[in-house]
Amino acid sequence: MDLFEQFESMRHWSDEEKIVIDQVTKLADQEFKPRADKYAENAEFPWENLNAIKELGLNGICIPEKFGGSQISYRLFTEIAYIISQACAATGIIYGTNSAVGHPILQFGNEQQKERFLPRLASGSLGALAITESEGGSDISRMKTTFKPDGDDIIINGEKIFITTGDVADFVLLFGKWTEHDGKGSPLTAIVLEKGTPGFEVPRLEKKMGMSASSTATLSFIDCRVSKDNVINGVCGGLPILLYTLNKSRPSVAANALGIAKAAFDDGLEYASERKIGKKVVMDFQYNQYLMADYANDIISTKALLDYVARLIDVGAADVGAASSMIKVKATDLCMKLTTDVVQLFGGGGYTTEYRAERLMREAKITQIWEGTNQVNRGVIANSLIQN
């Protein structure tokens, strides 16, 4: 039993959870991994993978049975996101984004909203999360999108940028400011907006350094009319939704980053153990042995931290903000550093597209930026230290 197998053997999954993990691992290894290069190279949305995820029933795992799902623990959800991301990081992030829309609707939606949207997510509809604007990425107080009441409706005006799956999502959890805010508390409001609503357009898709199979869209709203029934948690009730959503999506971004890191580690170790330089192989050099020893240590300890944060979420801990930021920073910084070193381990070949090491390194970079940059997340951790 190697170090990783020993660690995995102590993670205490139930028999049912082990079956799910085995099924996802098989799917990821046999289907997602072989398709990942093609999707990335062609910037092609991974529909085949998403259909396979749907067929396996993985869309419903954050959704209770009464709304068409088969809810499992958050910890198992992060493990699934990790396994998928190891094979195809873009598919992993699309999968994670979808549940980042499901969680807040489940937590804050009224019964009618849950009945409207959750069964659709469970059966494979895609949801996008729209927070970022050109002036308000890290600083949400600068958000300019407006929600103006008009009888039983709301008129939306504004623009969101960098929205994962925004072009293909069936609906969007959209954050904006309530124009009739009385000045007390936050004007932030969250609305579910359906694809095809008049005035809702997708004027731009980004070309990116990596994660090209996952689309990234600008969304524009010009006098876009929705019913007030689509407001989640009441007008000006958006801030707790935003914080809750980020607290749950940051560990899933960490799982995505850890998946990329483990894929790079495995590739690097295999290559360095086989690649001959004279009478030696790359792994015979002590520097490389220490390097990989440190990374084995880092991967296992970061996975243990992810388990801990996921358990905090599963037991409903009162405040998981700092812990979620902690695992986001830890896993994504590790991912960037490790993937860069693995490219180095491959020598010149690492810089070519012959190996996926270069793709993994490009994919790693975004994990430090989205879901709050790592600087912003460090700020959250530091604030919790100062306040306590």
Ligand SMILES: Cc1cc2nc3c(=O)[nH]c(=O)nc-3n(C[C@H](O)[C@H](O)[C@H](O)COP(=O)(O)OP(=O)(O)OC[C@H]3O[C@@H](n4cnc5c(N)ncnc54)[C@H](O)[C@@H]3O)c2cc1C
């Ligand atoms: C591929 C991709 C997919 C994305 N998907 C989504 C999505 O689905 N939904 C969504 O809403 N957004 C999404 N985003 C947006 C992403 O979350 C933001 O880009 C990110 O939060 C940073 O915001 P910004 O780009 O406005 O950078 P800025 O806020 O302009 O930051 C610029 C720099 O300033 C630093 N900085 C800013 N404020 C602080 C501070 N307070 N303390 C210390 N440093 C600071 C940052 O760390 C960064 O280095 C996506 C982005 C990309 C690139």
